[in-house]
Structures are given as structure tokens and as C-alpha cells.
Amino acid sequence: MQNFAYKNPTEILFGAGQVAEIASRIPADAQVLMLYGGGSIKANGAYDQVVAALGGHNWTEFGGVEANPTYETLMQALDVVRDESIDFILAVGGGSVGDGAKFIAAAAKFDGEPWDILAKGSEVTAALPLGVVLTLPATGTESNGNAVVTRTQTQQKLAFGSPWVRPVFAVLDPAFTLTLPTRQVGNGVVDAFVHVIEQYLTYPTNAPLQDRFAESILSTLIEEGPKALSSPEDLEVRANVMWCACMALNGLIGQGVPQDWATHMIGHELTAVHGLDHAQTLAVVLPSLLRVKIDAKRAKLEQLGARVFGISGDAAATIDAVEAFFESMGVATRLSGYGLDQSAVAPVIASLTDNGMLALGEHGDITPQTANEILTLAG
Template sequence: MNSFTFYNPTQLVFGKDSIEKLPQMIAQFTQGKKIMLTYGGGSIKKSGLYDRIMTLLSDFEVTEFGGIEPNPRLSTVTKAVEVVKEKGIDFILAVGGGSVIDGTKLISAASKLDNDPWDIVTRKVTPEEGVPFGTILTISATGSEMNSGSVITNWETNEKLGWGSPLVFPKFSLLNPEILYTLPKNQTVNGIVDSMSHLLEQYFNEADNSAIGDAMIAGVMKEIMKAGEVALKEPENYEARETLMLGATVALNGFMRMGYNGDWATHNIEHAVSAVHDIAHGAGLAILFPAWMTYVSDKSPERFAKFAEDVFDVDSSLSQQEKVDAGINGIRDYWTSIGAPAHLSDFEITEDDFETFADKTLFNGPFGNFYQLDKEAVMAIYQLAK
């Protein structure tokens, strides 16, 4: 394994009574009374969660900022930063899924600078402080509730880039699995794909020895897959929602990548697609990850064979290639079985876009830690996914 330092300061408050602890959690991080409430399209109002939160925040002066998009846009974040500065906001509460939380992370950091928020994303400037913020999670998918990463879309330039800073770990995240009961099916499916993709990105890593990580990743992935099938049939099955919620969190809070970085090429490939076509991140990953696996598998067949053994318990008597195929088909078939898309053409994306996508992925040159991809490789993966 590579040498590493593990750090994660986010307080995770998990369970049916977690949201009721909101006032005392905020009080740990600010004595101020000016709160900004960030959220997405308004589903929190339909579900009753908004009223519940506002009751808990009755002693605070709350400024609402809704409308953060599923792929959070720079223009929206920039407007929120202006409000934070104008109102002198003391604390931000992000209520939503990964997109709301990702957007809030940039709001937090950019509100302490005079620069364009995009300068933070493109690493032209490094933030040195941020407005403290916490989260109430409504979608289990990205793990953003317990990490320091964020992905922002610049719709004007069709760029979708990831960035991160130790300053933007949430101070706390409140997770109540009951909130997931009312999720639309497609959001549950996308969340399952997203969390599994994070595990896949880390399983295929650059380390010579990742035995502990392999075991943890395989175990979590198996439980997510089982719970996913149950939750889609029984949306109010608490145990299944509990497993999906915690599974998505630990999939990307650093626990699974101690001693290596993981690959992350598929995320880069997907970001180029959703930056142009604005499709859901999980949907894009469901299409592109099996294509990446197919393309890369012959470069390291022993790793892919081990994946099939670890996750799908394939018969040890199978040949190496049979194991490789079983692992790739296992992922593709599972995602298809739960209703995830399988082809770029499902979204009317054609080969005409592939070169544009590929050029966007290569803005910093070849990429991928497990296996480096150049333009020819990226184009081939898009072809496999068409």
C-alpha cells in the first residue's frame, strides 16, 4: 500500500431521531443566528421535511436558497455566494442529496473570497477558510455528506469538474433512513449505481496490496446490491434503506481507499457526457462503467477475475477469462435488472458527440490511476457504450 494519512472530521448522526438534534449540532459551530438553508427543486416541502426543519430552526433567522440543480451549476452557486455575503450568513444547512451538498461546499469556500467561485474549482486559488455548514441527507448516492469533494458544472463552457479541500468537510451530517421512503424509483436506482461505482473506482486501484480494501469493498457492495433489490420492491423497508444510506456514505468517505487512490477514469468520462447533456450522474455511470471494464479488463485480467471472485463468488474452477466476463456481466446485468440505462443512445446521444466528450476528458492529458487512458482509449470506451 502507499503511505497515507486518514482524516475525516465530519460528525455523522445516524438514525430515526437524528434530525431532531439539529439545533444543538449547529450550536457547536456558531453562536450566530443567521442560517442559509440550501436545497434543490422543492421536494423537501412536499414531503414535510421543510416544515420539520423550520420548526427546529425557529430560534434562527433563516434565509432560503432553493433551486440547486441535479448537476449543480456555477451560475447558481455564484448567486448563493452573493446572498451569503450580503446577509452575513453564519452557518449553511444543506438539505438534499449530493448535488445540493456539492454546491454548498463551493458556496462555503467562495463566500470567504473575492474571486470567481470557478477559480476555486480550477485551482487558480486555494481557499483558506469557509462558512461552516452541515447537511441533512435526502438521497443516498454520492457520499458528499462525509467527504471533502465536490463536482460543479459550468454550463456556459460545458465543463464539469471535481475539486476538493479539507475546509469543506461538513461539520455534521444528519442521516435518517426514513427520509428515503418517498424517493422516486429512478433516484433510488441512480443512488445504487453511484455508490457502487465509487466502490468500483476504488477496487481497481494502483496499489500492489489492497487486501483490506478489497474485503471491505466487496462486502459493502454485496450488501448494497441486496438492499437495493429490497428497497425497490418495498420502498419503506427501513433495514434496506438503512443499508443503502450507510453504504453510500462509507463508499466515499475515505474508509475504502486507505493506501491507494483508486482509478476514477470512468467518473471523468461520465462528467464530460453530463456536462453537455445534463443527464443524471448515476445514469451515465451505469452506461459507461461496464464499457470501461470491458476495455480495460484485458490489461489486467487477474484483477478482474479476482473482482468476480470477491463480489460474485464465481466458481473457482472457471477459467480466468470466464471469471473476467462473469464480473463485468454481473455488474451490467444487476444494473439493468434494477432499471438503470445501458446505452448512450437511450438519451439520444450519438457518435457525433464522442470526440467532443473525449477532448473534454483530456484537458490535463491522459488520466486514470489503475490504467491510463489516452484519446484513442476514451473514444473506444464511448463506442462500447453507444
């Protein structure tokens, strides 16, 4: 196990009716900005419950954050933050709204051009406090310090991270997820699954508890994910998926172990250039990446096979099983499944190179050339 320093002060408020608790978690004198996406929070009841809970607070709202939150839209929200002297941001929605809230929270306290936080990795040294009411379990944004933002103008999708933007609280009421479209349910399960894989499927480092925690989440997603599709009204299934997605990327399972993240970095370019959903890109990239890197990852692939899929000593069959699981969640695993052919690869590799993603993976040996091989294999 490697050394680590880990702290996760986000309060998780889990279960039915927990939105009401936000009233006591947001300072009474705060000027609150409720940030959200499209109309889904008005359909699933989250908006009304939040409005009721904010009855004693001064608040305003900003809607229209996109599925991949854009810098352009978030800068408009930043204007509201400044004009209204906002000092608490409440994100109501999925990962995109959470990520957008984090960028705004950091930008509001940033002395300089906010884009530099993403493009130059400029350090965030302060942020407005924020909370999340989650309606789509997937990204884990509700209790981590990470965010990803897209700049439409330049087709760039870039990430930043800071402990300053870790939410103060996260409300996880699975009832809000009952009305999610099938596509978002499948995407969310695949996204959470790949988050675990990125922190687990590297090489053995004698960290058996971290390994077993990772396998616990993977096994539970494999068990509960298909039920969320087949029994969409089952609240207990939704609760289990929601807790898995949160634990998958709150930082815990990755402490003290090597991490990969190449699938995410290549996937971000696929979204930026071709507009695929985030989870769709992961479903395309991961199986092919595992096939290209099968030798370096063989020991952990065989462990994954044995402990999670019941496959003994066969790394290739384990990769097939991962791919089949994604397909079973309704998420296609080939570029052709999204109407893309081999001509789609070159601009993705060019963008990866432009953004400086030259040495990805746990060994830093996934170059743009390797990424080209991966995407070609995923054709």
C-alpha cells in the same frame, strides 16, 4: 499498502428524528443559510423538521439548486451569503445541494474569482462551516470534502476538493428517502457502487482489509439495492442503502490503495455535454472501460467476481455481471438507452481534452483516444 493521512471529523447523526440534533450542533449565534433544491424536501418532511430544529436560530433560505448544481445559481446564493452575513450553511437535499453548499462555503472565503477554484484548481484555504441533512443516498458528499459544479455557459462540469468543506455534521434519516422516485433510487445505488469500484478495481497492492471493506459495500448494495426498488416502503432497506452510500465515499476505503476515477471524469463530460444523470453516465462508461482495460485489471476483476458475484476466474463474466446489476437497478448501460448514437461521442472527447483530462486511470494511460474507444464500445 501505501502511506496515507486520513481524518474524517464529520459527525454522522443516523436514524429517525436525528434532524432535531442539529440545533445543538450549529452555533447559537450563527446566521444560517438553508440551501435546497426543488420541492422534494417539502414533500418528504425534511423541510418542516429542519425549520422546527432551527427555531432558536437566525436563518434564511435559498432554494432552486439544480440536479447538477450550476455555477450561475450558486453565485446567486453567494450573493445572499454576503448580503445576509451568513456564517453557517445547512444543505438539505441530495448530493447536488451538498456539493453546491461546499462551493458556496469555499467561495465565500476565497480571495479572487471563485470559478478559479474549479477551473484552475486554486487552493481553498478557508470556508464557512456547513452541515448536511441528506435526502438522497448516492454521492457520499455528506461526509467528504469533494464537490462537483457545472457551468452552464461553457458546458463544463468540474470538481474540487478540500478538507475545509467537509461537513461538520451529516443527518442521515432514511425516512426522507422513502418518497424518492424510482429513477433516483436506482441512480443512487449505481453511483455508490461505482464510487467503491473506483477505489478498488485497480491492481493488487496487498491491502486485504481495504479490499474486504470495498467488497462489503458492493455485496450489500447488490443485496439491498433491488429491495429498495421492489419494497419501496421498507425503511430498514433504505437505512442500509444510505449507510452504504455514505461509507462508499467518505474516504476510508480508498486509504493506502491506488484509485482510478476515469469513469467519473469521462462521465462528467457526458453529463455536461448531453445532460445525462450522473449515475447514468457511470453505468454507461464503467462496463466498457472495464472491457477495454480488462488485462490491466484482470486480477482484481477476478477477485471481485469470486468474492462478490460468485464467479470464478472469469473477468469478462464479472463485467457482464456488473452491467446486469446496473440494468437491474433500472439504469441503462448503453448510450443508445439515452437516445444517443455515435455522433454523441466526438463532442464528449473534445470537452474531455479541453478540460485537460489527458491521462486518466490508476496508470494514467486512459487518454482521450482511449475514452473514445470506451464510448464507442458503449454505443
